[in-house]
Structures are given as C-alpha cells and as structure tokens.
Amino acid sequence: MTTRGARRRVPFTVIGGFLGAGKTTLVNDLLRHAHGERIAVVVNDMGEVSIDADLIAEHDGSTITLANGCICCSLSDEFALSLPDLLDLDPPIDRVVVEASGISDPGSVAQYGTLPGFRLDGVVVLVDVETIRGHAADARIGPQVLRQLERADLLVLTKLDLVAAHDVSEVRSWIADVVGPVPCTDAPRDGLDPSVLFGLDHVAGRDPGGPIDHGFRTTTVRPGAPISRDALDRWLAGLPSHVIRSKGRVHTTDHGPVVVHVVGRRRAITPDRSASPPPPGTGTIVVIGTGEMGGDEAFEHGWDELT
Amino acid sequence: MAANITIHSAREIVTMNPSNPSASHVAVRDGRILGVGPLDELTIWGDHTLDHTFADHVLVPGMIEAHAHLLEGALWAFPYVGYFPRRDPSGQWQGGLTTIEELVDHLAVLDASLSDPDQALFCWGLDPIYFDGDRLTARHLDRASSTRQIVVFHASLHLATVNTACLEAGAIADAETEGVVRDEHGRPTGELQEVPAMMLAPPMTPALKSLRNDQSYWTLARLAVNAGVTTVTDLASQALFNQGAADASARIVNDPAYPLRFVPYCTPSFGPTVQDDDAVAARFHELAATNTDKLHYGGIKLIADGSIQGYTAVMNWPGYVTGAPQGLWQVPPDRLDHMVRTYHEAGINVHIHANGDAVIDAAIDAVDRALRTHAWLDHRHTVQHCQLTSAAQYRRMARLGMCGNLFANHLWFWGDQHYASTVGPERAHRLEAAATAKREGVRFSLHSDAAVTPLGQLHTMWCAVNRLTPSGRVLGEHERISAYDALHAVTVGAAYQLHLDHVLGSIEVGKHADFTVLEENPLTVHPIAIRDIGVWGTVLGGVPRPAGSDPIGPTSR
Incomplete structure (x- = not known):
C-alpha cells in the first residue's frame, strides 16, 4: 500500500453501456491501437476479444499479453479483490480500462478507480443510437439503462451508420432531456481515436487549433495571469459541452503546481509532483472537443474573466 | 457369499x-x-453384522441442502459476532450479541485474546437491522480497541463497519469512494458500503482473499455432519472457468x-466468457463427465436479481412499501431467455436465483x-429462493415442470422486517409459500442459503412448519406445512430438483x-x-460420521 501510494496514480477508465452498444468493438480497438501505452484492459467477456494471433505474446486462459505490452484479463468475481495487483505489474502499466457488464451501473464499477494507486479518469458510456430509446422505454430494464446514462462523464454515440442523421439529432436532444448536458460525441465509423477517451498525451504535439482525427479539434490554452485553484476549478466547470477532454499543468496561486484532468463532466485537480512543474504564473491546458468547438480565443477570454 | 453386509437397528427408520x-x-x-424392513426380512441377503449403534436413534434419509455456498465453511476462519446464536464448527454457540454494548464487550475480549498488536481483528455476521436505535459506528468499536484495526463484516456481505484505527490506517477520510458513509461534518462514520469502499479498509482484501482455500471444504463438512446434512450444493461454483476450483x-x-456429497452448480458470470452460452454448456459437460458418487456437477446457476431486504429484488406492482425503486436486474430478461434456452437445449438443469x-x-x-422449441419435459429447472412467488406463478411452474427451492429461513431471520418495511403484511404472509407450492403441484425444497443463514435442515424445516418470527408473530399461518412435507422437501424434494432422486432422498433399496x-x-x-432435536451425526455411503468438535481433515498420504 505504501509503495503503491508513493507511485504515480494510474488512470482508471470505465467503459459502460447496454448490451450491443459497441463496448467490445471499442475494447478490441484499444488493444490494437494503444499508441505505445501499456494498457490493462479488464473485459466482461474474454470470448469476445478478437486479437490477431501474431499480436499475442502470451495467452494463459485468463490473461492475454500482447506484443505491444498491453494485457487483457477478465472480469471475474476475483476481479475486484485482484484489481490492486495490476499496480504491481512489471513493467508498470500506464492505464486501466474496465469494461462494465451490459446491465451493470458503470458508476459503481468506477468506484474501484478511487482506490489507492488509481486515479478515476472517467466513466465513458456508449450509446447505440438505434436501440437506446427502446431500451430506455422498456418497463423492466429501462430504469437501469437510464441510470447508465446518468452515471456517464462522457457519452459516445455508436452505430451512427444504421440510422438517418435527423434520427441522431433526435437522440441527442432526447439525451439532453433525460440526463441533462452531458458531453456527447460521435464514434466514427472507423473507430474512436483512443486519445479522445484517454487524454491528449499523444496528440499534444500536433498543431494547436488544428483538426485532429475524425473531426475532433484540439486547442492549447495558457493562463494570462496567476489563478487560484478554486478559480481554475470554476473555469473547468464552465467549459462548453462540446469539450470532451482536457489535460494540463498549471501553477496556482494557493496550491502551487497542479495537474488538471477533465473527462466530459468529471474534472480532477491534483498536485503536480513531476520533476519540472510549470513556474509560478504559468501553465498549459490542452483541450479536445468536437468539431463545433471554437479556437483558442474563446477559452482565453473565459480564463481572463476569472483572474 | 461375501459378508460385508451391515444391518443397522434403529428405534425407528423414517424412510420417506x-x-x-x-x-x-x-x-x-x-x-x-x-x-x-424388520430384521427377519433382511437376513435373506445372507451373512451380516448386526449393528446396534443406532438402537436408540431415529434414522431419516440423509438431509440435502439444495442451496448453500462453500463460503459457509470459509467464514469460520474468523470470529462470528451476529445477533442470532450460531454453532461454530466445534459445536459451540457463538454470537447472540443483541445490543451494541454486548458486541463491543465481546470485541474487547477478542482483542485481548490476540497477542500480536499489529494483527487486525476481522469478524463477521453482524446485521445492524436488529439493533434498535443507533447505527453501529467507529466510535462504538473504538471502545473495544483504539489501536488495533477492527473490521466487522456484515451478514449481508455488502457492508462493513470499522474502527478509527482502521479508518486512519486506510486514510479513509480522504477517499473519494462512494459508499464511505459520512456524518454531517463529512467525517467517516466507520460504515463502508459495497466492495470498493470496504476495500479501503486495509484488513479487508487479505481477509476476503483468504476465504478461498481447502480448509473451507473441511470446515463445511464438519458443520454439515453436526447439523445432520449429507449432501450440500455449492450454488455459485466457479469451477467452469477456474481450474483451481475444479481441482x-x-x-x-x-x-x-x-463426509459429504457435494453438488456444484456453476455460475457463468464468474467466467471469462459470459456471452458465449454454447461455450459454457460445452465446458459444463466436460465437468459433468468427471462426476462421481460424491462430486456431482448438477447444472448451471443463473442470478437474475438481488434480495428483498436489500431492495434489489425486482418487484411487480405495487413494489416495496417504502416506495424504493423496483430493484435491479442482474441479467437483462432477453439474455436470461437466451441462456435458459441454450442450457435447456444442451440438457443442462438450470437453477435461477429469483x-x-x-x-x-x-x-x-x-x-x-425454451419448452416451445425444445421438448425436454424432465428438465426440473428450478426457481431458487422463490420468495415472492404467487399462486398463479406456482400454477405455471407446475404446468411447465419447474421446481421451487424456498428460502424458508427468511421467515425467522427477516420475517419481522419483511412485514414492517419491505413488502408489507399481506405479501410477507405469503413469503416462502410452501403450502401454495404443494397445493398447486410444484415439487419444492427448503434452504438456508448458508452462509447467509446457518446450515441446518432441522432449523429450516422448523421455519416452514411454524413460520414464527423473533417477535412472536406467525407469518402466514395458511402457508404452514406439515413436518412430513417439510422433511419431504429437504430429502426427496431436494434430490428431485438436483436430478438425484434415483439415488438419494429416501431410505429404500438401491439408493x-x-x-x-x-x-x-x-x-x-x-x-x-423440531429445531431442537439432537443430531448424533450422519451415515454417508454406509459409513457412520458422528457429530463432534474435532476438525475433519484429509486422508494422510
């Protein structure tokens, strides 16, 4: 416990959504395109994981180790008690992703991400635009389906190619009606860029303000003046709903250097223990959002108002 | 002709x-x-040894617990501190702690018995639902020890209460985990709800991980022999995808x-391929191919909802008297259909927690x-717990050839709570409606769900026959059944729903x-x-197994 606590807290992401929403497809994508991260993916069903044999380094029945360093293990009843053991793996893992079962409350599964050694990064819930309203209206399972949406930090709409565009916008307004302004993005037909879900480390080097894959935009915001932790929190809370992900390091006036993580409507501000935190009065926050997101000016304007 | 025949005399043999x-x-x-029969009818088989060990005893068919868990044997590695007295594996009564003060005093005794000051005190079986007034908190437990970590694991297995030493060791005040109950000042009260919050308590994970071990089988066997039980199911076996458990x-x-027959029912949700029902069926058949007279993989166990007292059982109108939400499906109805159909078509007996x-x-x-497309008439699929089953539902079950296994112990352990605060009086009166099941023609058994309540079919029979609650209420006098029907339920009735009635359940030739x-x-x-009848022990496969206080262990090799 002590050694675990002393280490960097490992980000922990939950993928939720009802049966058929596309969780398995997403998980398979993640395992194949990890962008150099060593991800431990805890899946609901090992039988559904499809990985080319030549990418598998080791397969012992309950755990698959991939050539790219990722590992995949199954969500069994031992899962909970053994989750902290993932922190002891050597070489260490960079991230844990847990696929919740199709009926379960992903917010409950997310609580494991608050245990020592982890940092709960976010609850991402996939929504099959074709079937979601039918499931939600089902007298038996409807309440649990709605609960999944309510527990999401970020919603990802899937199966978009199966319905007409105006139906997608109807689903969007239906979601806004039933669960409020949860940031919501589309899953492109050829798969979701992991950077959208997991942060901007591997897109931060791209042109600020320029488009990234699949119509997402990214922009880099710098503080114009020193800012307190509370003001920073208010600024993050006020980000528009087409911002789906933010990450940065800022030197605050009252809490020193901090790290900022935003996934949809979840935001976390934690002490920056890195070797070279930003000097007082400085900082950088990278923001990623949907195509509707504006350029740098809009963000910097909001920032100035707070300081 | 070789002898090796033993004829037991008994005061009476109730054969069923x-x-x-x-x-x-x-x-x-x-x-x-x-x-x-009478001795002179049995001597026709030739030379024999006449054994009068049971001359003053009554023999009934070996009792079968058709819904229990290996956990019953595992938890006794730790002290029991529950409200109701419960016999430990040595036969001694433990618990019976009816107030917070009694609990704290007992924890202080346990604390004093531990020599290593750094060893945590982990105990189990508490149900605060029985304490009037105050909720148990860390401050209560601090009176037992301010330095040793104390964890009291509740009977529900969903909650724990810990002392301040434990809160501090786990830095629980700083945790963001849901389920850490806090007072009006935001300080943790000591109560931790659900597994993630409980895992913040440092002793919790090692204690829970320690439960899966060989000793739990042997402890379960000692408890069963002492209670007069010869066959125990493990109704949430991991053996499908956990070779260690199967081995x-x-x-x-x-x-x-x-000294026990052991009947695992395998739970697919513990495995890595919860969606692939065909793979589950195939793996089950592999396990069943290893069946012996003593180890019998009986079928698949599915879990469809939660518990009534936890407000997670899924209710039809009008739901809970508190207005609590409808409950939680553990598996969507469409998936339940698919699983039942797949296993049914594969000829696998399915038991469904509902x-x-x-x-x-x-x-x-x-x-x-499943029956509309695949005519297996002798499936004996069983509704497990079956707590709120209505007469109309029992009629359908009878027509379809389904069995029920009724959680009769609930009448005693939570009957007053069901009457007052879960489903209200009328439906509380028809909980575990054994008389209705019988009247409508459903073959049924009665169970303890050990470790949820203690293993012991005499007690379970007593519950179904008397339907008494701790407050003295008769909960549903019209659902009382006779002692004969209750004994039938825990012998023939249980054997039937496990597809073992041709070899178990009655005392008759060939079994x-x-x-x-x-x-x-x-x-x-x-x-x-009935529940106070003394138990000499059991006979398993002709071998006497006396009740006792000594541990049972493996044959030395």
Missing part, C-alpha cells in the same frame, strides 16, 4: 418411501441400501475421508419459451446409504421442538 414408510432395520452393502473439489470431495415476483415471471417465461441420525422423530415431536 410411501410404500414402506417406517421400519426397524436397514441393511447396507457396498455403501448402498440393500433392504429396509480442489475433485481432490477433496473424492477423498474417502470427506426473489422478486417480476424476475420470477421472467424465469418462468424463459423456461416456457446410497445416507442417513441423518437423530435423537427424536421430527414427524412426531411437537412442531415447535
């Missing part, structure tokens, strides 16, 4: 075989029953020293649909020589005395 209901002697050869069962249960009446509907619907050896006849004592 209607064509030969009572006898004075039973002959046993090769672990099986050779004959039942342990085979190694231990098939050991001649092991407490609330909405989920019981779904379970019956699933079997109904395994499994007996429960009692001091009195449960059919003739006053019904209120």
Whole structure:
C-alpha cells in the first residue's frame, strides 16, 4: 500500500453501456491501437476479444499479453479483490480500462478507480443510437439503462451508420432531456481515436487549433495571469459541452503546481509532483472537443474573466 | 457369499418411501441400501453384522441442502459476532450479541485474546437491522480497541463497519469512494458500503482473499455432519472457468475421508466468457463427465436479481412499501431467455436465483419459451429462493415442470422486517409459500442459503412448519406445512430438483446409504421442538460420521 501510494496514480477508465452498444468493438480497438501505452484492459467477456494471433505474446486462459505490452484479463468475481495487483505489474502499466457488464451501473464499477494507486479518469458510456430509446422505454430494464446514462462523464454515440442523421439529432436532444448536458460525441465509423477517451498525451504535439482525427479539434490554452485553484476549478466547470477532454499543468496561486484532468463532466485537480512543474504564473491546458468547438480565443477570454 | 453386509437397528427408520414408510432395520452393502424392513426380512441377503449403534436413534434419509455456498465453511476462519446464536464448527454457540454494548464487550475480549498488536481483528455476521436505535459506528468499536484495526463484516456481505484505527490506517477520510458513509461534518462514520469502499479498509482484501482455500471444504463438512446434512450444493461454483476450483473439489470431495456429497452448480458470470452460452454448456459437460458418487456437477446457476431486504429484488406492482425503486436486474430478461434456452437445449438443469415476483415471471417465461422449441419435459429447472412467488406463478411452474427451492429461513431471520418495511403484511404472509407450492403441484425444497443463514435442515424445516418470527408473530399461518412435507422437501424434494432422486432422498433399496441420525422423530415431536432435536451425526455411503468438535481433515498420504 505504501509503495503503491508513493507511485504515480494510474488512470482508471470505465467503459459502460447496454448490451450491443459497441463496448467490445471499442475494447478490441484499444488493444490494437494503444499508441505505445501499456494498457490493462479488464473485459466482461474474454470470448469476445478478437486479437490477431501474431499480436499475442502470451495467452494463459485468463490473461492475454500482447506484443505491444498491453494485457487483457477478465472480469471475474476475483476481479475486484485482484484489481490492486495490476499496480504491481512489471513493467508498470500506464492505464486501466474496465469494461462494465451490459446491465451493470458503470458508476459503481468506477468506484474501484478511487482506490489507492488509481486515479478515476472517467466513466465513458456508449450509446447505440438505434436501440437506446427502446431500451430506455422498456418497463423492466429501462430504469437501469437510464441510470447508465446518468452515471456517464462522457457519452459516445455508436452505430451512427444504421440510422438517418435527423434520427441522431433526435437522440441527442432526447439525451439532453433525460440526463441533462452531458458531453456527447460521435464514434466514427472507423473507430474512436483512443486519445479522445484517454487524454491528449499523444496528440499534444500536433498543431494547436488544428483538426485532429475524425473531426475532433484540439486547442492549447495558457493562463494570462496567476489563478487560484478554486478559480481554475470554476473555469473547468464552465467549459462548453462540446469539450470532451482536457489535460494540463498549471501553477496556482494557493496550491502551487497542479495537474488538471477533465473527462466530459468529471474534472480532477491534483498536485503536480513531476520533476519540472510549470513556474509560478504559468501553465498549459490542452483541450479536445468536437468539431463545433471554437479556437483558442474563446477559452482565453473565459480564463481572463476569472483572474 | 461375501459378508460385508451391515444391518443397522434403529428405534425407528423414517424412510420417506410411501410404500414402506417406517421400519426397524436397514441393511447396507457396498455403501448402498440393500433392504429396509424388520430384521427377519433382511437376513435373506445372507451373512451380516448386526449393528446396534443406532438402537436408540431415529434414522431419516440423509438431509440435502439444495442451496448453500462453500463460503459457509470459509467464514469460520474468523470470529462470528451476529445477533442470532450460531454453532461454530466445534459445536459451540457463538454470537447472540443483541445490543451494541454486548458486541463491543465481546470485541474487547477478542482483542485481548490476540497477542500480536499489529494483527487486525476481522469478524463477521453482524446485521445492524436488529439493533434498535443507533447505527453501529467507529466510535462504538473504538471502545473495544483504539489501536488495533477492527473490521466487522456484515451478514449481508455488502457492508462493513470499522474502527478509527482502521479508518486512519486506510486514510479513509480522504477517499473519494462512494459508499464511505459520512456524518454531517463529512467525517467517516466507520460504515463502508459495497466492495470498493470496504476495500479501503486495509484488513479487508487479505481477509476476503483468504476465504478461498481447502480448509473451507473441511470446515463445511464438519458443520454439515453436526447439523445432520449429507449432501450440500455449492450454488455459485466457479469451477467452469477456474481450474483451481475444479481441482480442489475433485481432490477433496473424492477423498474417502470427506463426509459429504457435494453438488456444484456453476455460475457463468464468474467466467471469462459470459456471452458465449454454447461455450459454457460445452465446458459444463466436460465437468459433468468427471462426476462421481460424491462430486456431482448438477447444472448451471443463473442470478437474475438481488434480495428483498436489500431492495434489489425486482418487484411487480405495487413494489416495496417504502416506495424504493423496483430493484435491479442482474441479467437483462432477453439474455436470461437466451441462456435458459441454450442450457435447456444442451440438457443442462438450470437453477435461477429469483426473489422478486417480476424476475420470477421472467424465469418462468424463459423456461416456457425454451419448452416451445425444445421438448425436454424432465428438465426440473428450478426457481431458487422463490420468495415472492404467487399462486398463479406456482400454477405455471407446475404446468411447465419447474421446481421451487424456498428460502424458508427468511421467515425467522427477516420475517419481522419483511412485514414492517419491505413488502408489507399481506405479501410477507405469503413469503416462502410452501403450502401454495404443494397445493398447486410444484415439487419444492427448503434452504438456508448458508452462509447467509446457518446450515441446518432441522432449523429450516422448523421455519416452514411454524413460520414464527423473533417477535412472536406467525407469518402466514395458511402457508404452514406439515413436518412430513417439510422433511419431504429437504430429502426427496431436494434430490428431485438436483436430478438425484434415483439415488438419494429416501431410505429404500438401491439408493446410497445416507442417513441423518437423530435423537427424536421430527414427524412426531411437537412442531415447535423440531429445531431442537439432537443430531448424533450422519451415515454417508454406509459409513457412520458422528457429530463432534474435532476438525475433519484429509486422508494422510
């Protein structure tokens, strides 16, 4: 416990959504395109994981180790008690992703991400635009389906190619009606860029303000003046709903250097223990959002108002 | 002709075989029953040894617990501190702590008994629902020790209460985990709800991880022999996809020293392929191919909802009297249909955990649909717990050939709570409606769900016969059943729903020589005395297994 606590807290992401929403497809994508991260993916069903044999380094029945360093293990009843053991793996893992079962409350599964050694990064819930309203209206399972949406930090709409565009916008307004302004993005037909879900480390080097894959935009915001932790929190809370992900390091006036993580409507501000935190009065926050997101000016304007 | 025949005399043998209901002697050869009757009818089999060990005892068929868990044997590695007294594996009564003060005093004694100051005190079995007034908090537990970490794991297995030393060791005040109960100042009260919050308590994970071990099988066996039980199911077996669990069962249960028949029902949700029902069925058949007389993989166990007292059983209108939400499906109804159909078509007996009446509907619907496309009439699929089943549902179950296994112990352990605060008086009166099941023609058993309540079929029979609650209320006098029907339920009725009634459940020629050896006849004592009948022990496959305080262990090799 002590050694675990002393280490960097490992980000922990939950993928939720009802049966058929596309969780398995997403998980398979993640395992194949990890962008150099060593991800431990805890899946609901090992039988559904499809990985080319030549990418598998080791397969012992309950755990698959991939050539790219990722590992995949199954969500069994031992899962909970053994989750902290993932922190002891050597070489260490960079991230844990847990696929919740199709009926379960992903917010409950997310609580494991608050245990020592982890940092709960976010609850991402996939929504099959074709079937979601039918499931939600089902007298038996409807309440649990709605609960999944309510527990999401970020919603990802899937199966978009199966319905007409105006139906997608109807689903969007239906979601806004039933669960409020949860940031919501589309899953492109050829798969979701992991950077959208997991942060901007591997897109931060791209042109600020320029488009990234699949119509997402990214922009880099710098503080114009020193800012307190509370003001920073208010600024993050006020980000528009087409911002789906933010990450940065800022030197605050009252809490020193901090790290900022935003996934949809979840935001976390934690002490920056890195070797070279930003000097007082400085900082950088990278923001990623949907195509509707504006350029740098809009963000910097909001920032100035707070300081 | 080789002898090896033992004829046991008994004060009475209650056979549960209607064509030969009572006898004075039973002959046993090769672990099986050779004959039942007066001595002069049994000597026809030739040379024998006459054994009068049971001359003053009553033999009934070996009792079968058709819904229990290996956990019953595992938890006794730790002290029990529950409200109701409970016999430990050595036969001593433990618990019976009816106030917070008694609990704290007992924890102080346990604290003093530990020599290592750094060893945590982990104990189990608390149900604060029985304490009037105050909720148990860290401050109460601090009176037992301010320095040693104390964890009190609740009977529900969903909650724990810890002391301040534990809160501090786990830095629980700083945790963001849901389920850390806090007071009006935001300080943790000591109560931790659900597994993630409980895992913040440093002793919790090692304690829970330690539960899965060989010793739990042996402890379960000691408890079962002392309670007069000869066959125990493990109704949430991991053996499908956990080779270690399958190997342990085979190694231990098939050991001649092991005094129990063990019937695992495998739960697919513990495995890595919860969606692939065909793979589950195929793996089950592999396990079943290893079945022996003692270790019998009986079928698949599915879990469809939660519990009534946890407000997670899924209810039809009008739901809970508190207005709590409808409950939680553990598996969507469409998936339940698919699983039941797949296993049904593969010829696998399915037992479905269903407490609330909405989920019981779904379970019956699933079997109904499976039967429309695949005519396996002798499936004996079973609704487990079956707590709120209505008469109309029992009629459908009867027509479809389904069985029920009723959680009779609930009447005693939570009957007053069901009456007052979960489903209200009328439905509380028809909880575990054994008389309705019988009237409507459903074959049923009665169970403890050990470790949720203690293993012991005499107590379970007593609950179904008397339907008393701790406050003295008779909960549903019209659902009381006779002692005969209750004994039938825990012998023939249980054997039937496990597809084992051709070899277990009654004392008649050809079946395994499994007996429960009692001091009195449960059919003739006053019904209120059924649970107090003394247990000499059991006979398993012809081998006497006396009750006792000494641990049972493997054959030394």
